[in-house]
Amino acid sequence: MQYVFENNDCTIMVQKEQFDIEQTLFCGQCFRYKKTDDGYIQGVIGDRVIKIVQYDDRIIFKECSEEYFKEVLVDYFDLDTDYEKIKSMLCSDETLKKAIDYAGGIRILKQPKFEILCSFIVSQNNNIKRIERTIEMMCERFGEHISDGFYTFPTPEKLSQVTIEQLQGLSLGYRDRYIVDCASKVASGEIDLSILDSCEIKQARETLLSICGVGKKVAECVLLFGFYRVECFPVDTWIKKVMDKYYPKGLPTSTKGIEGIAQQYLFHYMRTFESK
DNA sequence: CCCCAGGGTAGGG
């Protein structure tokens, strides 16, 4: 990935069809990005605020050092992966071609593991707008302040000590106890997220499923968006519709091993385009 | 009143 560093900003040259920041950050895989009134997108990665703008084939990361770009953003945005090649394989399928023609600029992010785990516990039987509000309030109440309006995601230690009463008013509903249970298991070391990177996928699934509030779908989301396990295939209500309508006999073989990437194109397409 | 949202759990066949 080529980059230019000047005036404290980092600029990368891309093809917009291969990397569209707006499609990537607002396709439902992450929940903490917002558009500013002056045309930027802002969010938090770990303990830092990131500010981004895209002008067609130029993406600018504002106030971003060369070190930060190389050490964090290249990995986070999956910049070393050739999506053109992946998509050309997926496009042998007619439906995937439509989804990729619609929004092929989506890339799979590598997001912080505990944050993704909690976020997708919140996501169950919920809608994206409300998931975003709940997570924002969790960060405001229990995260560390970074700068005006921005907070880190709470640590497992912090969340494990929170009472159910303190979680009232966040629209968590019945999921409040799931969050505390999950944080306790991670904080105590009963669940070790760091080993899920390298262990067998079957064991990774079993480990996540042992957390109360994590079922099959949430586990697949956590492995896909937090661990880059792109063979995972979360089936939510939208993907169910996709499967019923287009793949009653199962996914095409072209998706083998990268089902999760295919899933994100299909999810975004069905949720924001075809259903309207 | 209904149904739906990036579902999971508990309980009973």
Place this chain on the structure above:
DNA sequence: CCCTACCATGGG
């Protein structure tokens, strides 16, 4: 293994 009621919340 399957099926189903129920779960809290807000929007349409």
